[in-house]
Amino acid sequence: MTYQDKLFKQITRVEDFAFDERVAGVFDDMVARSVPFYNEIQRIQADLIMDFLPDEAGVVCDLGCSTGTTLAHLTAHPRCPSQALFIGLDNSAPMLAKAQVKLAAQAAKGQVSLRLADLADLTDLPPCNVVILNWALQFVRPIDRQGLLNTVYQALRPGGLLLLSEKILAQDPLLNRVYIDHYLHFKTSQSGYSDTENQRKREALENVLIPYRLDENMALLERAGFAHRDTYFQWFNFVCMMAVKR
């Protein structure tokens, strides 16, 4: 098997992980090999999102859109309304450059727009029907997370959907170790990463990816105002949550 993501094979000095040119160049391979059931979750979400889009101009905002994979799934969905608009936000120019290539046709016809923005001080989300935060809130400084979710809540129309997918800490310290061990086993046995690569990436992510517990994420959603909140997918320390605005 030839893998694109060899970043942590090659480096010798571990630095803080960043979504830079090097990462953007291998990201689609990296994320599919590093997030368990990544592709399955994309499919589940696309079906779910279509239930929350009106036939006329619905709006979907993907926060931390990376290289546009989720937006590509949505615009290709057989039930995607022709008038729906898709907005991708990310603070990494290299990642958005990849998204621009991937979504060039959709952008050309005005279906997709991509915007460089920092989720940590996002104040101007347009009114929308769906907001997606897939594996992105965990990279936002904890002090800024409630403000972001409050902004999301205010932007959502009544009946609007938020999909929040996060790596989490287990409530129980012993089970947290079990989750981490199974995740590392997943990365070596299923994804072809070596123990050295996993250790180096873990060090690089240490101050960058800050996971909350599930109850802490749910409390953020409750404080933001979401009356309807639940999980719809979990694999050890990877959880998908949904919340609907009344």
Ligand SMILES: Nc1ncnc2c1ncn2[C@@H]1O[C@H](C[S@+](CC[C@H]([NH3+])C(=O)[O-])CC(=O)[O-])[C@@H](O)[C@H]1O
């Ligand atoms: N403060 C910030 N402001 C804006 N963007 C940010 C910030 N911090 C991180 N990002 C962006 O959030 C994304 C996180 S990746 C999301 C995967 C995608 N959702 C997917 O479903 O394929 C998840 C992962 O790599 O595990 C990257 O594109 C960062 O540039």
Ligand SMILES: O=C(O)C(=O)Cc1ccccc1
């Ligand atoms: O948590 C980890 O160890 C990961 O590898 C998650 C991840 C996936 C893709 C980019 C950055 C972190």
